[in-house]
Amino acid sequence: MIVLESLEAVRNLCERYVSAGLSVGFVPTMGALHAGHVSLFRQSRCECEKTVVSIFVNPTQFGPGEDFASYPRPREADTELCRGAGVDLLFFASAGEVYPEGFQTWVTVGEVSKPLCGKSRPVHFRGVATVVTQLLSIVTPHRAYFGEKDYQQCLVVQRLAQDLHLGCSIRICPTLREPDGLAMSSRNQYLDPRSRRSAPRIRQALLAARDLVLAGETQVERILDRLRSVLEPGEDLRIDYAEVRxxxxxxxxxxxxxxxxxxxxxxxxxxxxxxxxxxxxxxxQP
Incomplete structure (x- = not known):
């Protein structure tokens, strides 16, 4: 596995891959890697001849008071996980190179970025769209892989790749889960024992709402009432949003x-x- 830190070096190597006729798969990440990320690496390796992974904790997708400073950055462990998963190229980007002095160009995706997390985190998707556009332009992959847990992000990235004619197929891969149903996430390590015991109710509530829809329910508020009744929000779990879209x-x-x-x-x-x-x-699918 090759490990690089210069975006120019990454661009040059990826250009050589493409010039040699090799298909390139790309998985952009913020690090703190887990089995869900590994599933994306494996999907890329199944479909592409070279798999490229980036690690960059992107400051512009965090709002004031969010967890940018505390976001885990286990560089050595992430490197070894990528090596063991058969990644061909791992690169670490720096904020100074991604956003150099004088940077003033932003990518904003329209309607699909506004609800849900876009409403709760108003600067988030501008940061995501801008850095993903940069990374896709540098790596020029044939395919890029994202996890379905971040559903809105997937739609945002699909939209920008299509609208900007980036020539990259965006692959959406299933969410990996813990045995109790909790979606794998780098932020799960923030959970204290009490929160970790409560968190599987999120998946249980979603399944209960799904089952109500499949049984024929069409009223949005009744579907959300069912979700809330199973989630049992309280001191241990507080709803930021729950929506049907x-x-x-x-x-x-x-x-x-x-x-x-x-x-x-x-x-x-x-x-x-x-x-x-x-x-x-x-x-x-109702």
Whole structure:
């Protein structure tokens, strides 16, 4: 495995991969890697001849009072995990190189970035879209891999890749979960014992809401009532948002009734569990 720290060196090596006729898969990450990331690496290795991974804790996607300073950065462990997973190129980007003095160009994706996390974290998706656009432009991969847990982020990245003609296929891969259903996340390590015991209720609540939809329920508020009844929000779990949206556009259902057909619906939640803000979702075809 090659490890680099210069974006120019990364660009040059990836250009050589492409010039040699090799297919390139790319997994952008913020590090603190876990089995969910490894599943993305493996998917890339199945579909591509070279797999490239980036690690960069992107400051511009964090808002005031969020966890940028405390976000875990286990560089040595992340490097060994990538090596063991068969990654070909791992690179560490620096804020000074990604956002040099005088930087003033931002990528803003429209409607799909506004609800859900976009409403709770108003600067988040501008930061995500800008850094992902930069990284895709540097690596020029044939395919890039993202986890479905970050559902809204996946739609944002798909939109920008299509709108900006980046020539990269965005692959959305299933969420990996702990045995009790909790979605794997780097932020799970923030959970104290009490919060960790409570956190699996997030998945249980999503499944209960899904089952109600599959049983024929179409009223958004009844679906969310079922979710809340299973989640049992209180001191241990606080709801940031719980919403039912169109799965392809993230538009809401203004009349309070879900529509059948198309891409289906996504039931999405963000929950505060102790120090951790956890997101999860489930896509349902009514």
């Amino acid at each position: 169109d799965a392809s556009t993230l538009e809401d259902f203004g009349d309070g009734v879900i529509r059948r057909g198309g891409a289906g619906i996504v039931i999405a939640v963000a929950v505060i569990a102790g120090r951790a803000r956890l997101i999860d979702n489930i896509v349902v």
